[in-house]
Amino acid sequence: MLRTFRTAAKVSPSFVAQNRIRMVNGWLGARVNMSTTAAKDAPEADVLHRKHLSSRTFVLNRPKALNALNLSMVRNMTPQLQAWDASDLCKVIVIKGSGEKAFCAGGDVRQVVELAQNKKHDEALAFFAEEYKLNHMIATLKTPFVAILNGITMGGGVGLSVHAPFRIATEKTLFAMPETNIGLFPDVGGSFFLPRLDGETGTYLGLVGTRLKGIDTVYAGIATHYVPSERLVALEDRLSELETDNHDVINMAIEDFVSEPLHDHKYAISDNRNAIDRCFRFNTIEEIVAALEQENTDFAKKTLKTLRSVSPTSLKITLQQIREGAHLGIADCFRMEHQLARECLYGNDFAEGVRALLIDKTNEPHWQPPTIEAVDREQMLGQYFRNESPVPLELSSTTTYNEYPYRRYGLPTEDEIRSVVTGEAEGSGPLQLTAEEVADVLVKKSGGKIGVREKVMEVLSRKVSKGAEGELKWID
Incomplete structure (x- = not known):
């Protein structure tokens, strides 16, 4: 059963009636008069900027590439986000993806790896640096920021959304952080948000790359609200009519469009949550593997198979970043990840994972070292975590926090x-x-x-x- 709109103050009867008609007709699509980009240029832009009454909207506009994030998009959004955040006319900022399949399916890592392989490591690192700067900016905005995760949301798409106070999932949402599968680590602030999920859920998701769909992302704490996709246009209209940037008012407006709980739905990882906490509470991958072996269930066997197929080095980096990130402020988490990204650009597994999975598509990467046991933990710590970067990450502000300030909306x-x-x-x-x-x-x-x-x-x-x-x- 879907929830009907509340008709509380601030929602006019005519507005509600119009929105119900739109929902019935399944009205979707963009209003051409919202775009601040010239009509002839809009189809070519990789990020569209839209202005409608008091709202400002980013539309990630690479649908054929599942809106994968590249440096051009980061540089498109960063100055505009700063301008909107400083504007008294802007009361809420929205980000969404174009097309029916994805919000943002990740970062354009192929181009980054090509730069590194051509010895252009500084250029490759610039992508991570500017991406993390944008992620931190989203995390510390004073203007309410609403991310609409309607479709695939992975990697870079997580960084554009998960630190926002409002994160809206739909029935099309598909979340994952599968970086260990390509020899990387769950970056874009993963070291901050993963250890702050329930129990060892974040450790499990970061190491294994398990996918969560729709309302499960709300149960997990990744999304704050679940809104059926047919209501999104009406929701955006409602947000644009608000004349305040008060976060509580924004939250109340979103709640008017939320679906009733799906009573026949069971949280996807509910049956294995206790096992996840038992097995993923350890501080070494070897202990986690041993605990899964002792568990000896279908879930444990499937999880072990995945852990033994991804990059062993990435597993150890990921576990350490999650443990350290649990005690760091969000700004320091991004600085740590910048250093980790730098070292990964000089290593073997990131390039190898991208080659095997994204370029040649053989799905047979040759990891170095090839096994979990062969990765010396102390050597890994020295190289990735104790080796100071010659060029530390510079963020746009010194703003930081140790817990999400708007966690109450989830x-x-x-x-x-x-x-x-x-x-x-x-x-x-x-x-x-x-x-x-x-x-x-x-x-x-x-x-x-x-x-x-x-x-x-x-x-x-x-x-x-x-x-x-x-x-x-x-x-x-």
Whole structure:
């Protein structure tokens, strides 16, 4: 069942009626009068800039390449984003992809590898440096930023969206960070957002590259809202009518378009969440592999097969970046990743992975060293993490933080749910709460956000037991 629009203040009856008609007719497409780019140039631009009332929109415009991010696109967006953020007329910034398949399927790594192989390492590194600078800018904007993840969202597309306060998934969303498969690591701020997901979910997603679809990205904490794609145009219209840049008001406007939870839907990794926490809590890949071997389930066997096929060096870099990123501010995470990218450009596996998977498409990369056991951890740490870059990453501002400032717009984390169960959270009441009462506390705290109750009940089904007096006890 899809949720109907609320008709609260700020939404006129005529506006709601018009939007319902658009939804019924499936009206999609762009309004030509929104574009600030001359009509003859718009089809050729790799990023379109649109202005409509109080909103400003980036449209990634390489649909044939699944809107893969290149340096030209980064340089197109960066100065415009700065200008919009400084403008009093701009109340909200939106980013989306053109075409039906992808928001942004990653970065144009083939060109980067070609530069490195031609000994143009500085030019290759410039792509990462300017991309990370843009990612950090998105993460620290004062203007509300809304990313619409309607389609494939991987790699570079994650960097353009996951640090935004508002991240909208649809039924077409397909998220993954598959960098270990090409000899790289989950960059674009992955060292910051992955360790801040529930339990060891981020470690698992970063190492294995598992894909999540649609509403599962909301349960995981990657997206903040789930809106059916047929409502997106109406949502964009609504955002453009707002006359405030208050984040809470923006959030309320988005919530008016959110779908009711899919009651027959089960979180894709729910059955394996406890196993993920058990196996991926270790600080070495060897220990993770040993834990999966001991698990001896179909999930563990499939996961082991993947871990043994991707770059062993990338696995060890990725695990270390996630562990270090958990204790770093977001600016320092980007600086760390810049250094890691520099070393990867001089190494074997990044170029080899791109060749095998993207150029020759043999899917048979020759990793060096070839096995997890052959990668010396201390040597890896010295080369990638303890070797200071001769040219440190320069960001556009010194703004940083250790936790996302707008985390409240997503579903509650498992830690927040645990604090209510144990009575540590303010307003949680006595310890003898039922599961429904725990959900009630968190639904109220969220202002009635759709999806909160469903996530709470899913988490409680895995993480609590009943004591002798019937009280809920959290299982660590």
